[in-house]
Amino acid sequence: ETGVTQTPRHLVMGMTNKKSLKCEQHLGHNAMYWYKQSAKKPLELMFVYNFKEQTENNSVPSRFSPECPNSSHLFLHLHTLQPEDSALYLCASSQDLKGLAGGNEQFFGPGTRLTVL
């Protein structure tokens, strides 16, 4: 596989369930991101990891718990979500966060469409 892959593509869960989203990048990148895409809102950056270390948590509720075991994999663990958390969750990667010129080109996965009942 090439690029950035995400699984599952669709997920329906109840408010008491625990589930995990998975992202894998095959680009040799060192930075990975989770975004939330809701209708009629700008993309919301949730978490940033650089060389497996979390560098940004954008005031995300604790019911979302990220994990980055290595530079190629990123997880988002979900627990006791609310219906308003229903959205498309996008993973992205970029070379890294150090010394890049010309802007930060990110490569996105296809997303996981999450529905919380």
Place this chain on the structure above:
Amino acid sequence: GNSVTQMEGPVTLSEEAFLTINCTYTATGYPSLFWYVQYPGEGLQLLLKATKADDKGSNKGFEATYRKETTSFHLEKGSVQVSDSAVYFCALSFGNEKLTFGTGTRLTIIP
């Protein structure tokens, strides 16, 4: 803080029409500017970018020019196709920092 404002969608055009999607930004300094495109069922893909004033980014017949006087980066295409139907996002970043996105503009091209 930094922000990006895009024209409200949805935009519906006939095939071969001229396209403009407006984008303006607010930032301290001179960021790099991007257009990303999201086709149905897919993630975002970089369409084009410009890293300094007066630069023109171009790809797949789309163009955008970095105008620092008007803090704008409008997306244009001379003749759109049905396959251009997608959501288009304008974004900015400073160096290697995070991207700041606009809300996206949904474009539908009818045959």
